[in-house]
Amino acid sequence: MAATSISSATNKLTDRSRPLPLHTTAAGSSAARLSFANSSISIQKLAISAASRNPAPRGSAVSALKTARESEQASKPRNSDSAEKSPKPTVLVSEKLGEAGLDLLRSYGDVECLYDLSPEDLCARIGEFDALIVRSGTKVTRQVFEAAKGKLKVVGRAGVGIDNVDLQAATEFGCLVVNAPTANTIAAAEHGIALLAGMARNVAQADASMKAVILFTGQWQRTKYVGVSLVGKTLAIMGFGKVGSEVARRAKGLGMHVIAHDPYAPADRARALGVELVSFDQAISTADFVSLHMPLTPTTNKIFNDATFAKMKKGVRIINVARGGVIDEDALVRALDEGIVAQAALDVFTKEPPSKDSKLVQHENVTVTPHLGASTKEAQEGVAVEIAEAVVGALRGELSATAVNAPMVPPEVMSELAPYVTLAEKLGRLAVQLAAGGSGIQSVKVVYGSSRDSDSLDTRLIRAMIVKGIIEPISDAHINLVNADFIAKQKGLRISEEKVAVDSSPDSPIDSIQVQISNVGSKFESALLENGNISIEGRVKDGMPHLTRVGAFSVDVSLEGNLFLCCQVDQPGMIGTVGNILGESNVNVSFMSVSRTVKRVKAIMAIGVDEAPDKETLKKIGEVPAIEEFVFLDL
Known part of the structure; x- marks a missing residue:
């Protein structure tokens, strides 16, 4: 809904005793994608919320992602001058691999087979590649990761043992390590x-x-x-x-x-x-x-x-x-x-x-015998295909069940958790932006509401994404799913978790996620609880992440784009006033929600906008007499 139409819509907002969502969403659906294609994992909208409601059989993830990409590209305006094809991922295979595995790799990226590389030669070349596949002979040391200078995203070990890979260094440099544990x-x-x-x-x-x-x-x-x-x-x-x-x-x-x-x-x-x-x-x-x-x-x-x-x-x-x-x-x-x-x-x-x-x-x-444990024709081909699938999946941004230095999530669990991945990172990103002096954050508490038994609720992936969302805006390090926990520990950030039983549908693994930050002030005091903790809460609705509570205030807004939070005197005309200021500055409003605790005392207005407003627009909003505080948040 355009900003200039907010005033005319104000008359329709007669019941303000509850959150009033005024939001529109594009046709189709969106969801989470974990991308290792950049030095930090980004969450991108990719139409798999439908899949989260109707999980596809195992093995269909690739086609689902392909369909999502095609849908996303089709919705973008075509510009032949600016449209550029993304370069294919590059893969270095340093030891012999079965042809079936090589064929799979070649179908996705550019593959170079360089066998018997010396450590010096490997370091000299590794900066050219997104992925490296080894067996037991190649030593992937800290020097290799340093030489890669952030380019290397995935190391695949064609086999089980990973003692020839420096896992600590891989984690520090944000490089995912996967193996092939079943084929041999x-x-x-x-x-x-x-x-x-x-x-x-x-x-x-x-x-x-x-x-x-x-x-x-x-x-x-x-x-x-x-x-x-x-x-x-x-x-x-x-x-x-x-x-x-x-x-x-x-x-x-x-x-x-x-x-x-x-x-x-x-x-x-x-x-x-x-x-x-x-x-x-x-x-x-x-x-x-x-x-x-x-x-x-x-x-x-x-x-x-x-x-x-x-x-x-x-x-x-x-x-x-x-x-x-x-x-x-x-x-x-x-x-x-x-x-x-x-x-x-x-x-x-x-x-x-x-x-x-x-x-x-x-x-x-x-x-x-000369290390023949996996040396059967069947095992060689099986290992090659298994590691190729794991590496290609990681480069595509899919989570691997064989990840060695990241949360390993079985496919059936991932199908359930997919919509909550986006929510988790968004809540972390929101929480840290609400904190005054975000780099001073030391203690974060995550509360999961669920009807399921706490022992059966696997939150490792969700926790990792909250950590990522909190750290990335306040760190100059490259943060992704692999190194988020390591950097959190390095920065002295303590993460605690609590699982609370709630009466909700057992079909959903998580009803709500609450993120609390303690011992810091807030840029938006209305986000504080009585104990002084910053607190925000979110839920997944129709496959989309929603912000449902800020401090003591209930809201209902879709977490996409940019977000305004305004605390104002609860009086008529506030929606129109703020909407007109945004409309005059050509800032388009995508959704809005208003909530209050006591009638005619104080209210919170959450406004989603497509564009970041300039300083003059922010100044005008701050000069509205009834507005006590506001904050602009980049999601």
Whole structure:
């Protein structure tokens, strides 16, 4: 509604005992999109509110986003002189990737495959690319992120382990890290079982002996390679994740007694597989075979050392298809020489490839393979497609379920939360603009109203977007979903959350979101509660974010464009007065809401405008006698 029509509409506003929304919205719908295409994640309107009301099946997100972009472009005026195509994202693939994955990447962006780059060459080139895809051989260090100078948005690890990527540096530089954890699970488990069985029956040693001895003597050495049976033996699985679980399933089929240690493994999953969860010491001290499937972390680095081997049953056999660094290789050689460890079968090493003079690799009781855990045709193609989909999705702005350093939101949860993502960032942005001296904010409280059980309400994504909305307007850093929490902590910003049960539809995960900022003054005192906290509240209505409360005042305005908040004496003519001032300055009003607490005492007027008014217009509004305070907010 144009500003000049507000006066004529004023007569229609007869009931001012409740919020009076006067807003129009464009045909169609809009919603949230998380874009990693810029150095900070921006929330853009992209017609998926309909999808939030009628969630599409998994896999249709790409087409929904495409349709939204086409709709958005169609609504813009065409100008052949100014319209420029956005450049395609650029992707560097530094290690071999399956053709199916490369084809998917090429369908979206420009792909360059540069294998065996030295660290210096990688740093020299990385500033040209939006995304980097690696396997286990490329080290993505802090120096790489520094050399990228903010250009690098996504690092994709084609596989599970991410110890070759500096996650702390990635987070600080706002770079999303994704991996491909599912495609090679079966391949890794099968290789673990192959090493287990092959080691138990001395397959590698017998093969080498036949090829070396029979050629010269025509004899073979059957008695030298007597093995051990697997049936009835105890296998300890150290790390009961996806791969460990699949190894357990297969080992049970071989008649082994399987125990496992993993402080994070669900007990019900272990029970379902007939596996007993035990302590670390119990696992290593009772097992005949120990199979390692744990990630490499500061806690697990060289966790299998002299002290650990000393606790093991004499004659134990060890399999490692996880990460090389979890074993102290010198300690393992000593344990082998002393007979504590009878045999070891290793697919991974601390340094890859190992040095030519490695005593471990050359040991007669060690079977080695060159990191073949994921090396099946099926796994190679699967990993390539999985990581390509994750990288393309991240570059498009979609949230990845395999994100390593950002909130991981399952697709079904994301479908529900999509409309609230925009609301969360808008409320954060509004709250910080209401604070006097926003850079001094230290404490923020977020209150979620929901009819759902608090334990089932996943608010990590919403919280991250509120943090982003608060920090971005007051920081010179590039803020996005990845580094928002890190920078908040760096700036001493404390975020607390509270979930309040309300009587609302269980179909909606969240009824309302309230953001409170404490211990700061406000540019708009009407936004303060009695406790002195700035307080605003919002809801999602018809897929759109709405501001529904400012301080103690109820309002109802759509959170888009720019917003005026005016506190004035509750008297006739105020809507027309302010509307005329805006209209005379050619500032178009898109919506309006008026609220009051006591009749003819004080009221709040929330006005949405398409254009930012100039200083003269703001001065005229401030000179209206009945207006006690006002603030202009950029949404």
